[in-house]
Amino acid sequence: MSEPYYSDEHVTLWHGDCLDVLANLPTASVDAVITDPPYNVSSRNGRDGTMPSSLRRKDGTHRKLQRDFGDWDREWNPAPFLAHTARLLRPGGSLIAFTSEFTLPAYLDSGLNHRNVIYWRKTNPTPAFRKLYVRAVEMAVFQVNGTTGWTWNGGGYIPNVYEGPTVTGFTVANGQSRYHPTQKPLWLMSALTAQHTIDGEVVLDPFAGSGTTLVAAKQAGRKAIGVELDERYCEAAARRLSQGVLDFGEDAS
Numbered sequence: 072m073s074e075p076y077y078s079d080e081h082v083t084l085w086h087g088d089c090l091d092v093l094a095n096l097p098t099a100s101v102d103a104v105i106t107d108p109p110y111n112v113s114s115r116n117g118r119d120g121t122m123p124s125s126l127r128r129k130d131g132t133h134r135k136l137q138r139d140f141g142d143w144d145r146e147w148n149p150a151p152f153l154a155h156t157a158r159l160l161r162p163g164g165s166l167i168a169f170t171s172e173f174t175l176p177a178y179l180d181s182g183l184n185h186r187n188v189i190y191w192r193k194t195n196p197t198p199a200f201r202k203l204y205v206r207a208v209e210m211a212v213f214q215v216n217g218t219t220g221w222t223w224n225g226g227g228y229i230p231n232v233y234e235g236p237t238v239t240g241f242t243v244a245n246g247q248s249r250y251h252p253t254q255k256p257l258w259l260m261s262a263l264t265a266q267h268t269i270d271g272e273v274v275l276d277p278f279a280g281s282g283t284t285l286v287a288a289k290q291a292g293r294k295a296i297g298v299e300l301d302e303r304y305c306e307a308a309a310r311r312l313s314q315g316v317l318d319f320g321e322d323a324s
């Protein structure tokens with residue numbers, strides 16, 4: 072492999088297609104894959120009818136509805152990434168992957184041991200402006216490589232619902248403080264890291280975006296490997312990671 076885009080004592084971030092990078096990582100070298108891949112919810116016509124506040128005019132009317140996060144979020148097939156995940160997870164290693172109803176079937180077919188679905192209930196969801204429910208919940212799958220030995224911190228009565236705010240505000244590209252259009256909140260990725268890994272374990276995020284999982288892992292004393300296709304988001308992740316324990320990307324949440 073060529074040089075990483077960013078590296079420090081805890082984190083290595085690669086710029087490129089994760090399928091190429093994962094093919095070069097050693098078998099059973101990862102304790103947990105904690106990731107937020109594409110969900111295929113983008114549509115030039117706004118598939119779920121939600122209205123970003125950035126489209127609202129001052130007079131209360133709206134610009135044309137559009138919910139399009141980028142080409143990476145259309146017609147994406149999880150299967151090749153899941154095949155790599157099965158090889159890279161140690162026996163008992165966990166996969167936590169955010170998904171939608173559009174990509175869930177591929178996860179249920181992953182060949183890993185499906186344990187649970189985890190929900191994140193947003194306390195500040197984006198309003199819907201059509202005859203539709205507001206998308207106030209996102210889900211992630213919790214799957215394990217094998218039937219024993221996964222890391223589980225904290226007893227037998229942990230509900231599968233995390234509650235809290237999403238990251239709001241405009242993107243850094245617009246001169247504001249959010250780094251990625253689909254950025255996950257740091258509090259959420261930190262909670263999942265704390266639940267599913269222990270000190271010194273290796274966390275992999277093949278769809279790192281602005282690096283929220285990597286920041287959470289670093290702050291918790293884990294080792295982390297990230298991959299991101301879009302160099303703008305590698306740059307944002309590198310900036311966040313080099314800020315140390317302070318993460319200003321949460322200012323907007």
Ligand SMILES: C[S@@+](CC[C@H](N)C(=O)[O-])C[C@H]1O[C@@H](n2cnc3c(N)ncnc32)[C@H](O)[C@@H]1O
Binds near residue numbers: 088089255280298
């Ligand atoms: C849902 S976003 C992740 C956002 C991230 N959780 C955050 O908080 O910033 C998914 C990311 O995966 C990246 N991506 C899509 N396909 C990829 C691939 N084949 N390899 C690496 N990254 C990819 C996209 O560029 C996008 O930034």
